[in-house]
Amino acid sequence: MVSGNQSLLQRSHASVWHPCTQMKQHEALPLVPVRRGDGVWLEDFDGKRYLDGVSSWWVNLFGHNHPHIKAAIVAQLDQLEHVILAGFTHEPVVRLSEQLSALTGLGHSFYASDGASATEIALKMSFHYWRNGGQHGKTRFISLKNGYHGETLGSLSVTDVDLFKDTYAPLLRESVQLPSPDWRLAEPGESAEQYALRCADRAEEYIAAHHAVIAALILEPLVQCATGMAMHHPVYLRRLRALCDQYHVHLIADEIAVGFGRTGTMFASEQAGIRPDFLCLSKGITGGYLPLSVVQTTDEVYRAFYDDSVARGFLHSHSYTGNALACSAALATLEIFAQQDVLASNRSKAAYLNRQLVDWADLPIVHLRNTGMIWAFDVTSGQAGFQQRFYQAVLQRGLLLRPVGNTVYFMPPYVISESEIDWMLEQTLGALKECI
Numbered sequence: 524m525v526s527g528n529q530s531l532l533q534r535s536h537a538s539v540w541h542p543c544t545q546m547k548q549h550e551a552l553p554l555v556p557v558r559r560g561d562g563v564w565l566e567d568f569d570g571k572r573y574l575d576g577v578s579s580w581w582v583n584l585f586g587h588n589h590p591h592i593k594a595a596i597v598a599q600l601d602q603l604e605h606v607i608l609a610g611f612t613h614e615p616v617v618r619l620s621e622q623l624s625a626l627t628g629l630g631h632s633f634y635a636s637d638g639a640s641a642t643e644i645a646l647k648m649s650f651h652y653w654r655n656g657g658q659h660g661k662t663r664f665i666s667l668k669n670g671y672h673g674e675t676l677g678s679l680s681v682t683d684v685d686l687f688k689d690t691y692a693p694l695l696r697e698s699v700q701l702p703s704p705d706w707r708l709a710e711p712g713e714s715a716e717q718y719a720l721r722c723a724d725r726a727e728e729y730i731a732a733h734h735a736v737i738a739a740l741i742l743e744p745l746v747q748c749a750t751g752m753a754m755h756h757p758v759y760l761r762r763l764r765a766l767c768d769q770y771h772v773h774l775i776a777d778e779i780a781v782g783f784g785r786t787g788t789m790f791a792s793e794q795a796g797i798r799p800d801f802l803c804l805s806k807g808i809t810g811g812y813l814p815l816s817v818v819q820t821t822d823e824v825y826r827a828f829y830d831d832s833v834a835r836g837f838l839h840s841h842s843y844t845g846n847a848l849a850c851s852a853a854l855a856t857l858e859i860f861a862q863q864d865v866l867a868s869n870r871s872k873a874a875y876l877n878r879q880l881v882d883w884a885d886l887p888i889v890h891l892r893n894t895g896m897i898w899a900f901d902v903t904s905g906q907a908g909f910q911q912r913f914y915q916a917v918l919q920r921g922l923l924l925r926p927v928g929n930t931v932y933f934m935p936p937y938v939i940s941e942s943e944i945d946w947m948l949e950q951t952l953g954a955l956k957e958c959i
């Protein structure tokens with residue numbers, strides 16, 4: 524008899540095309556069929572449990588099966604599941620927009636369902652803002668080396684990941700990437716701050732020369748997540764904010780991964796004391812329950828579209844824009860932040876985890892780094908296939924981690940306990956010893 528796992532795997536292979544995957548690799552590496560989730564744990568059909576060390580691709584904040592978020596969605600289901608947001612409005616979307624504005628100081632919120640759509644929206648809005656102001660020449664975007672902003676054609680144009688981009692290069696708009704302030708790239712003896720300032724000087728040279736044709740600069744504040752949790756000093760963001768002001772270039776903060784407490788503050792930009800012109804949010808916004816993204820912008824940008832002319836408006840839409848169920852999950856997520864001191868509790872969890880890492884200095888790893896609830900290190904052994912072998916080795920042990928090349932990272936749900944942290948580190952150590 525085939526187990527519950529086996530039959531689902533066969534059906535999945537026959538019908539589902541999985542994301543970010545060469546499907547043929549699954550001939551050797553079985554998919555993991557998940558039946559249920561609870562807290563930091565996922566469970567398969569045979570009862571084997573996996574600690575979700577990547578928060579299900581960085582979306583989950585307070586664990587799976589969270590009673591408060593679940594109850595909020597169920598309550599919303601009794602009222603209204605969804606309604607067209609063109610010409611109509613509803614309470615969850617209004618309350619969410621008000622609460623996000625109170626948190627970020629950005630007065631208006633435009634909704635979509637995933638992160639890539641949010642970055643597309645921000646790029647289009649920025650271009651259209653300048654156009655409405657008679658500046659038709661501002662048609663280009665700049666981003667950072669090793670930045671990631673999603674994989675639809677527009678967002679992929681500002682993403683800098685060769686593996687995702689090279690195949691589609693003929694379809695993409697040209698965009699320029701400025702040096703990444705990733706502190707691992709500092710010269711020996713150069714501090715993270717000095718290196719960030721040096722990168723800001725390079726950015727200034729470029730922006731000073733080309734600002735007339737640049738609509739916006741898009742970046743991931745504090746941590747460039749998708750390319751291996753590259754971290755930088757907040758002074759970079761302060762300098763770039765000042766440059767964007769000076770040269771009339773919009774600053775788009777893509778906080779899709781780093782927003783909602785991930786870096787230790789509610790939003791990463793806060794650590795630099797800056798406010799972007801556009802803020803892209805998604806992933807953790809619903810606690811990991813439902814797809815929702817938002818672009819927040821200033822009332823000044825909003826007013827530049829407000830006109831008797833229809834064409835000066837922002838004529839962009841997605842069918843599920845402002846979905847009421849997703850907004851109710853987001854409101855429940857914000858309630859958890861308001862009712863519990865999540866950031867303080869995360870600080871003590873992070874301090875605990877960092878204390879447990881002190882002994883790791885002897886391992887063949889470098890650049891052990893932490894920002895908020897994100898940890899990463901780079902394995903120095905150049906052995907081929909580390910990424911796959913390590914992924915499988917931790918999975919065997921019941922731990923879900925997805926290394927990026929030779930970078931291993933932890934991005935656990937905030938509800939992880941100290942004993943679960945110990946267990947996660949123990950399994951990681953065991954797997955490392957097997958793989959390096």
Ligand SMILES: *Cc1c(COP(=O)(O)O)cnc(C)c1O
Nearest residue numbers: 637638639671672673777779780
């Ligand atoms: C995940 C991510 C995106 C894309 O979001 P999707 O919902 O996967 O389209 C964009 N920017 C950053 C920084 C991300 O981490």
